[in-house]
Amino acid sequence: MNRIDIIHNLESCLDIQCDDCIQEHASHYPLDCEAYDSFVRSAVELLKAQESRILTLDEIKEGEPYWLEVSGDSIQSVICLHREDDAAKKYMTFVWQYGTSSWATEEYNVGWRCWSAKPTGEQ
Numbered sequence: 589m590n591r592i593d594i595i596h597n598l599e600s601c602l603d604i605q606c607d608d609c610i611q612e613h614a615s616h617y618p619l620d621c622e623a624y625d626s627f628v629r630s631a632v633e634l635l636k637a638q639e640s641r642i643l644t645l646d647e648i649k650e651g652e653p654y655w656l657e658v659s660g661d662s663i664q665s666v667i668c669l670h671r672e673d674d675a676a677k678k679y680m681t682f683v684w685q686y687g688t689s690s691w692a693t694e695e696y697n698v699g700w701r702c703w704s705a706k707p708t709g710e711q
């Protein structure tokens with residue numbers, strides 16, 4: 589379920605207007621509706637997916653945006669332009685504020701790594 593569907597479902601249920609609410613004649617509160625629980629669970633999954641965390645190499649896809657951390661301090665918004673998985677020396681190329689740059693995958697988690705969302709200072 590995508591973000592828009594989750595918001596629509598939760599709002600419908602809170603207004604006692606989702607299909608299940610109407611069928612079950614849920615009268616006062618969406619907790620009477622059996623669908624409400626699944627809508628809330630979907631919302632929790634969505635929020636968890638938005639937490640910033642360090643990605644595995646396999647999760648990094650061409651054309652997708654990430655936050656790139658280089659040498660433990662600089663964090664940049666980037667887009668993965670290309671993964672070279674077949675060459676003798678595997679690497680990934682990103683577009684960032686300095687143009688395009690490539691990093692060796694064997695140095696992942698040592699010299700560079702990608703985050704799913706902008707990490708907080710503590711992370």
Ligand SMILES: [Zn+2]
Nearest residue numbers: 601606609621
């Ligand atoms: Zn409902």
